[in-house]
Amino acid sequence: MKTTKEKILHIVENGYLGVILVFLYAPILTMMALSFNSSKSRAQWGGFTLEWYAQMFDSASITSALYNTLYIALMSALIATVIGTAAAIGMNSMKRTPRAVLTSLGNIPMLNAEIVTGISLMLGFIAFGITLGRTTILLGHITFNLPYVVLSVMPKLKQTNKSTYEAAMDLGASPVYAFFKVVFPDILPGVLSGFLLAFTMSLDDFIITHFTKGSGVNTLSTLIYSEVRRGIKPSMYALSTIIFVTVLALLIVANFAPGKKKSEAAA
């Protein structure tokens, strides 16, 4: 039984949600529409075309940037997951003070402004005579991915029951065997979400890539940045649309895949 006042409130609330959604999605939908627009003018609809998509796939700079982006995202997420998971396990058995110090230092790249992290890495690479290129981007991405992995694994590790691990050892399992049979399955969700978080962070990064990349190497973000300065080409809209649809598909699979608890989200 709803009173009139509650009904009005409900309408106002829905209106507010609607306005914010329009604000959030208007730019994205506009770009999608423009990617099919045969007129080069942004304010006019000249008919439907797939020309910009064809142009995009023909462009060597876009395909190589796409390859670099995926390579760096995958490699940096993998390496950060391995180092970060090991670190979480090691830190879990440390005493309080060293653990707190390491946590604070490790969290710096997550809390610091990206421009400062980017500059500091650039200065570091140059000081140690490492030529800026694709590898330096990779190293930079691992650096800012690590705290996210540690942060995802740590809570799961704290929830694990220490006695099951000890029981496995008592029954004759080696520490490594006991770890992979007993502890690892428990922390796996944390490891996976850390990996996914790292992967998406790396895909999305621009600022740190901007400072750590060598000339001639581009990821999608840096390519877009340099293109924007020269004037936006419609093939960029095509690229944006593809990226958005891909990310949307990945996120829907990750969030609403069968097996995950269904929520009462129909509203």
Added chain:
Amino acid sequence: MSRKMLAGPYIIWVVGFTVIPLLLIVYYGLTTASGAFTLNNVTAIAQPEHAKALGLALLLSLISTVVCLLLAFPLAMILRNRGVGRGSFVVFLFILPMWMNFLLRTLAWQTLLEKNGVINGILGFLHLPKIAIINTPAAIVLGMVYNFLPFMVLPLYNVLCKIDDNTINAARDLGANFFQTLIRVWIPLSVPGIISGITMVFVPALTTFVISNLLGGSKILLIGNVIEQEFTRSSNWNLGSGLSLVLMVFILISMMLVEKYDKNGEGTAF
């Protein structure tokens, strides 16, 4: 214990790729090109063009943070009261744009706001006066709010979800009206989320150079633009590092705020 050794690679990584590079900024910031000690790179912030860039960056990022907070708090409250749950599709809808490439989102606003852009096209079609906010500070604020709004929504939503319905009902039972409940119950209980959201919006907004570059044209310089140019164009690393040190003071202040009000990490977005 050999288990602690597992943190070894991480320790090496943190020292090599976080601590040493940061110390290098300090070193460059406090020396001249020939390596002699100087404070000139830091005091250069007082030069009119640098002070103006820092002042404008502070002003615009403060405005953006306030706007984000004002927009996000009711949003987070509505989402929480609907009780749709963290993994629900509605919440997902509000977070999704965050996963869209940051540059593309900003590029999209450029397309919308341009002189001959989409919004003016629509306005012209309707015979309405055109807007001219591209290349103004207003466009930069719009870009900041758009890009960082989810960073405010997430921590707020997370703390609000932890508030027990009974607490709110109790306030109502005791005769508090909506505004009294808001001020005495909702807001005090969401302080960790508010603080965490504020820093998550304020720090990237203060230090941005991309948004100001794409939406502000080349004439409006924020402190981020000045620093970026010192490193990529003028190659005066000492000056760039010195100005970064000044910037880091503001970052440290906001980190300390989080440390003080969000000790248990309740307001974290992830």
